[in-house]
Amino acid sequence: MEIKMHFTKVLGYNQWANGVFIDALLENGGAEEIRFMSHILNAHRIWLERINGQQKPFDAWAVRPVHELRDYDAELNRATLEVLDRCDPEAAIAYKNSRGEDFENTVSEILxxxxxxxxxxxxxxxxxxxxxxxxxxxxxxxxxxxG
Incomplete structure (x- = not known):
């Protein structure tokens, strides 16, 4: 299977899986569970910014209101699909980690x-x-x- 198609499929799954957990958190979410779901999405955002060369300081553990998580996830998924459309999956991305250390990985490794x-x-x-x-x-x- 072509790598872009693979990532399109698994990103669809990831958004679905995040969605079923967000639904559960809307009904029964405690602070710690919401913190982890916020972190999942915030980290996704940070990696997208690294791929796009727009890395800005951002707290990966910032808690978002639970009722905003589904839209935030959809926005991240759309942006990731756009990355797949315009980037070579094997393109090397240079970035700094949260400690300021330099690294390089391919788009596919990051995804x-x-x-x-x-x-x-x-x-x-x-x-x-x-x-x-x-x-x-x-x-x-x-x-x-x-289904």
Whole structure:
């Protein structure tokens, strides 16, 4: 499968999975769960800014109002699809990490990181929900394709 098509598919899944968790947080979200979901999206934004060469200081852990998260996620997904349309997935991106250290990764490596990072923190949200006796939403990749 062509890499741009692959990322288009998994970005669709990622937005869906974020959405089912955002729905759960709108109904039962505690402060810590909302903090993690905000972080997922803020980190996505930071990586997009790095790809676009517009890196600005931004708090990856800033908490956003839960009712704004779905629109924020949709905006990030649209911007990421635009990156896929105009960038070579193997193009090298030079950037500074949060400590000011210089690094270079390809667009595809960065996008894969964003996706893995999102999955990691959704799992943390699921654990936090379970600890409060709330069943987390099912967000497996295959469930997305089953519709």
């Amino acid at each position: 894969q990181h964003v996706l893995n990072h999102s999955t990691h923190h959704r799992a943390q949200i699921a654990i936090l929900l379970r600890q409060r006796g709330i069943a987390p939403p099912a967000s497996d990749y295959i469930f997305y394709y089953r």
